[in-house]
Amino acid sequence: MTSNGESIVPEKDLHSFVVRSMEAVGTNSEHASVLADLIVAADTRGHYSHGLNRLDMYVNSIETNTTSHGKGIEPQILKETVATALVEGNNILGPAVGKFAIDVAIQKAKTAGIGLVTVKGSNHFGIAGWYGMRAMEQGLIGMAFTNTSPLLVPTRAKKVTLGTNPICLAAPAKNDDNFVLDMATTSVALGKIELQERKGESMPNGWAIDKEGKETNDPSAYAGLLPLGGSQESSGYKGYGLAMMVEILCGILSGAKFGPNIRTWKDFEKVANLGQCFIAIDPNAFAEGFTDRMSELMDFCRHLEPAESEHPVMVAGDPERVHVDLCKKLGGIPYHQNQITFAFPTLRPMATADKYIVPEEDVHSFIIRCLEAIGTNSEHARALADALTCADTRGIYSHGLSRIGLYVKCLQNKAISDGQGVEPTIVKENVSTALVDGNNILGPAIGKFAMKLAMEKAKNSGIGLVSVRGSSHFGIAGWYGLQAIQNGMIGMAFTNTYPMLVSTRSKEMVLGTNPISLGAPANNGDNFVLDMATTATALGKVELKGKQGQQLPGGWAIDKDGKETRDPKAFQGLLPLGGSEESGGYKGYGLSMMVEVLCGILSGSAFGLNTGNWKKGEGAVNYGQCFIAIDPSSFADGFTDRMTELIDQCRGIESMDPDSPVLIPGDPERRNSKHCKKLGGVPYTPETFTNANDIAKRLGVEPLKAKTG
Structure with a gap:
């Protein structure tokens, strides 16, 4: 954890988490890995709005079938020349489409000096810079563009009509230096407004308008993005023109959806059919010495006298390079705690790669076998199996199969009666x-x-x-x-x-x-x-924080002096629900x-x-x-009708975050139960699965069998 209270997540852990999450909803493994590459790149470069912040969107798009899972499906070239191609993305994950398209453009540039690939049938493709860098890594200039859902309000209008329509150009220089422009044609990306709201911060001037078409600083009042430049008086019409340019290269040129015809942002009922454009240019087909001149220009800019001495002049890509170096120094990516809270608890139960999927009936019979092997009353063993299996299918793993060893110990030590002849x-x-x-x-x-x-x-x-x-x-x-x-x-x-x-x-x-x-x-x-427990948290969560080297949230625990502590090692007792007396x-x-x-x-x-x-x-x-x-x-008659009405009222109220709908107690567990049915069993960690089978071996009973997720 950083001094700012940020959590550090190693890049490889983030990558595997993204892959597990996507595979859990049936995504083609190669496509999931491409998405993970992009998300890791976005966050290591400091583009948090397009990294982990977006994972729930990709998951939802697969779950709702508005994006294809991609199994047995790849992009197709519909027509091509030596230097151009039109590609059908077949509605798979945008980064998988984009990687295919930029690679085609790169190959054409190596042959013809330039390759231009326009795409239809695609989806959100993440940070545009990732594609430019793929070309740059091979000594080429790389460009990438995409249209998006209507978010930009044209100059003099009050209705969203065009997307953020980003522009990217990446170019190599000497000594591994480079220039990477990656910008929206709006004043800011929508993700940055979302992050401002999650952090509880206001927006700078010139970012957005409210429903009345007036400029606003309140993220919750957002109704549309202003173009780059802001208002007409401050040259916002130029940003509007750039957005239109991108639309021509993407939606109009490819035959994809365009402008107001594109579905609204995060509409999981319609296929997006976004248009994209990828260009690769080989500097060797032009004047020699490209990288020398590129370095000279960047060095000149960087060495200009800054207006403020503590803020040196940079070129596009420098802030990202600083963030990449920070991640290397920290040993991972620093995340604001709200981002961790938003992404991980919601998605982690879905991640099943490297887990063992065991059918519920097999878990149930395994528990009975273990208990009967040590002489437990069969009906009592069945009741325990019912309870533990129910816990695991509902996602309460702390009270499921992981507890079998404790029950066996208690029964063997006669701390709990075997129940033979006892009721x-x-x-x-x-x-x-x-x-x-x-x-x-x-x-x-x-x-x-x-x-x-x-x-x-x-x-x-x-x-x-x-x-x-x-x-x-x-x-x-x-x-x-x-x-x-x-x-x-x-x-x-x-x-x-x-x-x-x-x-x-x-x-x-x-x-x-x-x-x-x-x-x-x-x-x-x-x-x-x-x-629910009447303590602020469960003891197991304190133990987990300690194992992960993380601090405790406020209001969880006290130390030996009775003082509230955030150090898991100093834990002496759990605070009651509500925390301190004052709260x-x-x-x-x-x-x-x-x-x-x-x-x-x-x-x-x-x-x-x-x-x-x-x-x-x-x-x-x-x-x-x-x-x-x-x-x-x-x-009173009509109990279930009123119960349903109350439940619907709670679920139906407007949430603070549209990505996190209001739930009622039991909804998360219901979701986990449905997920188990979809998987055909309960997903267990290797540790839980191995420990259970170690007990089976010790007791001489048939072990659990499973498929890996």
């Missing part, structure tokens, strides 16, 4: 409530029993509350709410855990993460599933205490400092749990 028992009950003793069998087997009992009582009396003692770790709390949903009910589940939460104004851990879950059905199979952490502390009341205090189980750490496998932990089922039909 949960009802200690006392009435029409709506029950107190259950879990008798220290597997937590999911106890939880399944208790939730079923709560639902039976709810069918008779409208609500059922079952309090449990003598339990152990019960997996994801959401699994129990889902069971109620399947029966048309509202389901709630709570559990206490071993101390990890530091109470407000204290330095000592006294309560657990104490999760809360509520599941509720809606129409057409939709639902709401809240599943409302006392509310998270109160919620954790509420769970403790419903679980430990109500059931008579261990509570607070008396609860043991189940991961140690040293003895019964006697956790307390609470399960509630509510039958909506006992209340």
Whole structure:
């Protein structure tokens, strides 16, 4: 991490991440690698608006089939001469089309002195400079142009009509020096406005207009980009003319879409059919000494007396060169934390390359085999398999197959009963409530029993509350709410855990993460599933930050002196949801205490400092749990209609970032479940897969089998 709080991502890691993300949605591997080359080049050169910032757009275009996945498809030359070609991109990824086209232009330039390739049927191609540099690396002058979705408002107009329509020219000089012009014909690229908004910063003058056609500094008020030069008075008509020039070379010349006929930006319902133009020129076909003159001109410009001594005169490509050197020095690309937050959490669950895809039923049967091999009750083993498989398919990998070793250890050490001849028992009950003793069998087997009992009582009396003692770790709390949903009910589940939460104004851990879950059905199979800890974060996330050498966000943890810390190594305890007292952490502390009341205090189980750490496998932990089922039909008619209306209202409100729609609890997990179905199984890391099979080998059971993603 830099002194500015930026995260450093090695180039090779970014490259492989991009490839994994694209392959996860079915993209041709070679095309994915080309895109990764371009994105890495963009960000190492400091063009963040066209690097990782754009990955979600490429992913969405493949997922919506508005861009072809490219399997078995490549660009085609429709007609050509010795120096020219017309190429059909066949709607594959723009960078794959562009690489093909500039390479054709390069070959023609080597033969005829110049090669001009115009393209139709293409898509967003990233930074134009990348194509110019491909020619430059072979001693040629390289040029690249593309039309884009309407974003530019022509001089004297208020409606977007042309794109940012970039221009690139790259030229080699002596001693590996070069000139690389890469510019939009608008005052700025749209991506820079998006970045300003994500960073919470205003725009400089001359960038954009609002819906009334007035110049604006507010990114959220953006309605169109001004051409290079800004207003008519400041020569914006010249930028407008340049944009029109690019349109002629791209859309008009190639027969692609052009001007206002091009789909709107990030429209994932229509094929883009962008037009592009690539030119390569061989200096050897002209006057000798090209690189000498190029170096002389650049050196002259760089040595001009600067207007401000701290800002030397540069030539096009110098700022990018400085950023490339910075990346080398840092050992990776520095990203603003908002960019990391925006891109990685959204996309990482989709990346499945170098992972092992295991069908759900195989994961389920594997867990049962492992537990039966050490003498566990088969039905209890099945309940655990149900819970762990559910966790993994919903993307909660911390509570899935990765936990199998802990359960095996606890069972082998007799810290959890094998359940042979043992079942949960009802200690006392009435029409709506029950107190259950879990008798220290597997937590999911106890939880399944208790939730079923709560639902039976709810069918008779409208609500059922079952309090449990003598339990152990019960997996994801959401699994129990889902069971109620399947029966048309509202389901709630709570559990206490071993101390990890530091109470407000204290330095000592006294309560657990104490999760809360509520599941509720809606129409057409939709639902709401809240599943959350009452701490600010999970312990595993603190551990992960430490392994990655990253600082903790504010409000996560304290050190041994009770002070909030960002150093994972100084971790002494988790802060409650809300963080410090000043930021409302006392509310998270109160919620954790509420769970403790419903679980430990109500059931008579261990509570607070008396609860043991189940991961140690040293003895019964006697956790307390609470399960509630509510039958909506006992209340106002139309519950699922209102539930659906509320869900739709939340999902339908305008989001702060159009690329990140508003979600409701359960939506991310639903997305992950659909992704598993698409893959034909659950994607596991090599570490999880290998660890599971190490356990299988030790227990003498059939190992997991998988295909690599």
